[in-house]
Amino acid sequence: MTLMKSIGAAAAVALILTTTATAETRVTYKSAKAGSSYFQMAVQIAEAMKAGTGGDISVTVEESQGSVQNVMEVRARGGDYVFTTPPALVGLAQGGKAMFEGKSDPAFAEIRALFPIPSLTMHFVMSQDSGVTSFAEMEGKTILLGSGSFGAREGAKYLELFGLEGKVTVADSELSNAVNALKNGQIDGFVTAGSFPAPNVIEAAASTGVTVLSLNDEQIAQSKRTRLTIPAGTYTGQTEDITTTSLPVVAYSTTKMDDDTAYMLTKTYWETRENMAKDAAWWAGVSADMLSNITTQIHPGAIRYYKEIGVSLNDAHM
Known part of the structure; x- marks a missing residue:
């Protein structure tokens, strides 16, 4: 085999491996203590994402000790991190107030909302x-x-x-x-x-x-x-x-998450919500009206989906 053919074959193999490796998007979802209703919701969301995307998005559920911890971990997490917390805590973190006083971090400014979950x-x-x-x-x-x-x-x-x-x-x-x-x-x-x-x-x-x-x-x-x-x-x-x-409680990510992933997470969540409600009635109480409870910016990928379905957003969301 000539040198050029060897290089070409190697490149083709690398392309195949890269395509295979990126076919599945992995996300970590951090919510609440194991055994709580919010941990159960996290498991349901993980199952819904797998089913709704045909396995293209794989969600790993992590136990959490609470909403403050979820926000604090933004400082060390990457673009695969999704977490839940009340909107008020995001505002406090971004303002360096209350439990976040003296613990400010530029990463807090990059927090972006995806979708509301049961309150x-x-x-x-x-x-x-x-x-x-x-x-x-x-x-x-x-x-x-x-x-x-x-x-x-x-x-x-x-x-x-x-x-x-x-x-x-x-x-x-x-x-x-x-x-x-x-x-x-x-x-x-x-x-x-x-x-x-x-x-x-x-x-x-x-x-x-x-x-x-x-x-x-x-x-x-x-x-x-x-x-x-x-x-x-x-x-x-x-x-x-x-x-x-x-x-109110909302699922968040950060600007480190790419727009396409944020879009697919948001789209799949809303499109599978009714099926989740058949297994757990708490999902039936969630509606797009609850977006009004979000007091900070929404992820651009999620905004793309909300615009597609004609949901009104306010200036604080953009």
Whole structure:
């Protein structure tokens, strides 16, 4: 074989190997602790991406210790990194405020949103036997808040805001015990935050009968959180919509991710969302309207998809 033919053959082999190696785009998706609903969502998204792209995008799910860690890791990650966090934390990171004070990094300015996922939704769950149908009626009752979670902190905040601090007994127990404690009459209610329908609320509603409290306009304004409606029929015995508050959660990447990958991730997510909702009802509550909860820039690749389907974006997104 001549030298030129050898070079040509080698180049052809290299081209084939390169094409094979780049046929699959690998993405790391970092969300939450294993066993949580958000970790389950991450696994569902990974499966949906594989099915929706015919294997062209492969998503590896990584366990996380929380949203702050997810944002902080942007500093050391590459273009294959996708993570979830509330939009407010991205704003704090980019402004070097609160938990990010003194930890500013140029990488935070490169964070870009892809798509919203189910919000953390507040549930104030009272047993039917308690007779409680409003926050005022919680006075003198025993409530389980749990500890260390967003729901526990938010629940304690609401009790203070609504004039109930010191007027209810806070049970000293973990949230994992809430449904059994409610069944046994050890508590009158519990507070939980998660995507709806929440598994522990489903169990409590089906086994003992519960009332999930609604917040009025003044209470929602006091909370400084996002209004959210849980449709009637979500839980057993729920005949009316529940008005409550939520903390939006969004999937993000950075400008290190190429536009085509961001486009395919976003497109596949929305096109497989309905199928995911057949397996897990929390996806049914996600809509393009939730893009309004994103307060910083959206990735150009994702913007391309939103423009294709005619979704309106605001100036902050561009």
